[in-house]
Amino acid sequence: MDFTKPETVLNLQNIRDELVKMENSIIFKFIERSNFPTCPSIYDPKHSNLSIPNFEGSFLDWAILQLEIAHSQLRRFESPDETPFFPDKILKPILPSIEYPQILAKYSSEVNYNNKIKRIYIDEIVPLISKYSGDQAENFGSVATRDIELLQSLSRRIHFGKFVAEAKFQNNVELYTDLIKRKDVDGIMKNITNSAVEEKILERLTTKAEVYGVDPTDKEGERKITPEYLVKIYKEIVIPITKEVEVEYLLRRLE
Numbered sequence: 023m024d025f026t027k028p029e030t031v032l033n034l035q036n037i038r039d040e041l042v043k044m045e046n047s048i049i050f051k052f053i054e055r056s057n058f059p060t061c062p063s064i065y066d067p068k069h070s071n072l073s074i075p076n077f078e079g080s081f082l083d084w085a086i087l088q089l090e091i092a093h094s095q096l097r098r099f100e101s102p103d104e105t106p107f108f109p110d111k112i113l114k115p116i117l118p119s120i121e122y123p124q125i126l127a128k129y130s131s132e133v134n135y136n137n138k139i140k141r142i143y144i145d146e147i148v149p150l151i152s153k154y155s156g157d158q159a160e161n162f163g164s165v166a167t168r169d170i171e172l173l174q175s176l177s178r179r180i181h182f183g184k185f186v187a188e189a190k191f192q193n194n195v196e197l198y199t200d201l202i203k204r205k206d207v208d209g210i211m212k213n214i215t216n217s218a219v220e221e222k223i224l225e226r227l228t229t230k231a232e233v234y235g236v237d238p239t240d241k242e243g244e245r246k247i248t249p250e251y252l253v254k255i256y257k258e259i260v261i262p263i264t265k266e267v268e269v270e271y272l273l274r275r276l277e
């Protein structure tokens with residue numbers, strides 16, 4: 023897939039191959055995060071010991087913003103497959119613009135699910151994959167670093183739904199034009215859903231997770247990340263939000 027060559031990007035098989043490649047990185051990042059406890063303090067915007075001068079938000083929010091300010095100047099968010107968590111605060115690149123060809127609709131950067139991804143990550147994923155519940159102050163920096171790596175990978179995977187949606191639209195303009203004109207959200211959701219592909223993803227995830235050794239050691243009282251947890255995260259969070267991205271992108275496609 024080459025973002026300077028639209029035909030390589032809007033090929034549904036190429037997109038699916040890219041989503042498979044992302045699984046490995048996401049699994050390894052989950053394993054890394056599972057070595058730490060939940061560390062709820064880093065997600066608390068009003069935490070007395072972690073407040074940052076002149077910044078409204080949690081320690082994690084502040085860390086994500088600092089990284090995005092740096093990476094935006096390295097041109098990270100010019101790439102059509104990168105979606106910032108703080109789109110209003112990033113800076114212009116210092117490097118010259120690459121001028122990627124327009125692959126997605128002009129409004130595509132407005133389809134940004136990162137706030138939802140972050141909220142669900144904190145509320146549902148962290149409690150599931152962490153070693154135990156509680157703070158570990160000496161690791162607040164490491165945990166924030168692991169969280170940012172994971173959130174960026176989950177964001178890229180989920181927002182890939184825009185490329186999937188554009189490819190599906192171009193493969194069946196008449197069908198989607200009719201559904202969009204009638205604002206048939208259920209009809210769009212039904213038509214973008216491919217249960218066979220979803221099933222294959224979940225089966226492969228189980229195998230990969232077992233191979234990569236997420237099977238837990240028997241340490242007393244420690245929560246464990248298991249293949250079942252990884253499948254549950256994909257089945258109940260990653261895939262459904264990817265489809266929400268597809269539907270929202272398509273609903274505006276005739277603008």
Ligand SMILES: C=C(O[C@@H]1C=C(C(=O)O)C=C[C@H]1O)C(=O)O
Binds near residue numbers: 186214219265
């Ligand atoms: C990504 C696609 O669209 C949908 C979402 C999927 C996912 O998030 O894994 C898989 C299949 C589809 O239901 C696709 O068709 O490949």
